[in-house]
Amino acid sequence: MKLELTKLMDPGSRLTEQRALIYKIISDGGQHLDADEIYSRARQKSARISLATVYRTLQKFKQMGIIDELHFGQEHHHYETRQEGEHYHLVCRSCGKVIEFTYPLSSKIKKDVMEARDFKIVGAEVNMTGYCRRCRK
């Protein structure tokens, strides 16, 4: 994965141990981690990393477009590596479980909305909340 990242790094920015580790944690680890979870997982691997570095790295990855920030209506955010096709999320109001789903939203809705509102869409976040099967019964 170090190799993958190398290519992704912006010119002028450096590939550090911490960045490689954080990237690995986000891509390998269970999906949709938050900064604190990434931090504690990183600590288990490398004692020498700070929460500030986690936040700084998340910002950088986000602006580089290799991760996406998710807003599930909580006071903190979650992160995931950028996927090929867009996908959206279902969040269980009871247990917090996150389920991913794809839907051909993008293509049509974007086109319609862009035309109707004269707005150039570059990103979409769709979050639905409700109750998963387990929590329902």
Next chain:
Amino acid sequence: MKLELTKLMDPGSRLTEQRALIYKIISDGGQHLDADEIYSRARQKSARISLATVYRTLQKFKQMGIIDELHFGQEHHHYETRQEGEHYHLVCRSCGKVIEFTYPLSSKIKKDVMEARDFKIVGAEVNMTGYCRRCRK
């Protein structure tokens, strides 16, 4: 508007000046206000209100279902009175302007997703980001 609220109040909870004022500000005022904006508008009307009360009231209204909380990827949230039909939002990455749009998402997508993932959907938030006409040219 005091009359409207009366009916909406939960049994046991009280209709105070502060609550009526906050409700009025959210419904009258320009859309999608955040807690701080609501607070400062409230201060102009009534010197005697605290930010804590604004937050507590927002929580209460939210759980009562008379307002909705929006998550535009910022560190704080925005609020609007609950509308009849669902509607979604376009947020300009350049000027921050919020444009509303409706789309027959709900019906079909919900049905499909509920069936395919066995998930009972009770709420949906759709936020798209991009650039408004003004900012584009």
Next chain:
DNA sequence: ATTGATAATGCGAATCATTTGCATTAATAA
């Protein structure tokens, strides 16, 4: 109208998430 129980408020302190300043460390190009 008066009163009593207690929900809600104001205020300041506390908490949580994220950012920032700065001295130190380390990646990388020459």
Next chain:
DNA sequence: TTATTAATGCAAATGATTCGCATTATCAAT
């Protein structure tokens, strides 16, 4: 190998939201 300077760690700062508690005021029952 070395010099440049991006990135890090740490602690302090900031911003958003919540909490504790004494005080106030709503509202149901006199």
